[in-house]
Amino acid sequence: MSEPRFRIGPEIVHETVDGEVIAIDLGNGSYYSLAGSAPAVWELLGGGATEAEIGAALAGQFLAEASEIGAAVAALLAQLEENGLIVREEGSQSASPPAPVAAGEARTPFEAPRLERYTDMKDYFLLDPIHEVDTAGWPRPAV
């Protein structure tokens, strides 16, 4: 049985500025900051990746024991999945698996991935929900 792949969720919009990822969940208004080595993980998730592929790619980028990186990646993926930022796909293939780091490329010190969650936008969703109207029936809550 193949390892599950993880991808960024369909309702997540995100941008990276100055090494920090800002991700907003359009489904509930929560937003997130990813820092430390988390942006490197996030970049790999953009194309879909397994936990092992992410661990291997980070081991090529950062100076740390593979076990330390593996544990950090596993914990971050669990947090991301729990918050709905990523979705799990069983048995699917990546269009382009993460490329291994070329030999000789400088590795940098490993910084633990950090994920911060902000929920102060939830009020807007609770007060002004949007309900989609379509021919399949109504109302279908959009948020």
Next chain:
Amino acid sequence: MSAHSAAARAAEADLAGAYFEQLRSGFELAAEAVGGPGRLDLEMAGLRLRLRYAGEPLRAALLAPFEHLAGVWEGEPELSISLFDTASSGVEPPAPLWDPIAAPPGTNPVARLRSERACVLAAAGSRALTAAAPAEGAAVFHLPDATAIPAGERAAPIREALQLLMAARGRPMTHAGAVGRDGRGVLLVGRGGSGKSTLALSCALAGLEVVADDYVLLEPGSLTAHAMQSTAKLSEDSAQRLGVPAAAIDPAGFQQTLEGPKKALVDIRTLAPGTLRPQLHIVALLAPTPPGLTSRFSAHTAEKEEVSGGDGVRSISAGEGLRAVAPSTIVQSGFGGGVSLAALADLVRRVPSYALELSPDPGANAAAVDRLVAELG
């Protein structure tokens, strides 16, 4: 049926486009019923915008905050919004395509019907109805009775129509104020209650230039923030602190807002004549933090003292700037008329971001803004 295929079917039938046409026909009937439409031509965000209304009550209740953008131009408008109400004209809007939604007090749920061509928004709380064909630059707005307009609609008149039309012209509505001097200024960012309005009005009272306290139309490419309405919303506490005279406060007084404290509308033209500007060139983002609250922004660089001279302004990271402006902008434009996160990210990459720990002294805060704009040359 999946959401995707349902949406595809709705688009195929173009129910939204048909509803837009029906509402537009309703406006024409209403205009005829009141003896012809009134007209207010504006120059908003560099575009020729024509507001047509069926009955003076609509102009009195909704359009006064746009008078400062009145313009005289030749030719056809690039954008048009037509307004009518049933009380003035006796004309009902088309039958709704949706069942009634419950709107508990203090909430304003919205029914949305959209297709590639058009978008219809029916607000259950305010009972405001907006239908727009953004690519055609046309929208129609309806209320049951313009003389009994809900407080929320008075504070943000025809906002959805403007948002949809302006976004289609590359000027998305952004949750930010803008203040400055000599045509250049800062974008005031942060969620509701962070102090944007208080700071914007402090600046107006100190003679700085003001575009808006809470919402601007942003042209990301040219870094320009454009004005919409001339009114600002202010809490009782802030009105007291700023010494706002009773004459400048809307007769409706302080009303409960969806987001929390009671607020009143203040017209900047009355409060600080001559300070409103149609646009400012943005040189930085500035996130105010209310007095007495711990700043959520961490110190970013040692530039702080160089830039501010110790007046409460300090540099924050681009990520923090993006976090201050993007979530509320994106979330509040959930119906499809908003600025993209990518555009806001591009903005924070191009201009620096700062935080301002607000002082209890409004004059000191305005002076800090003034110095920051001057120093960013």
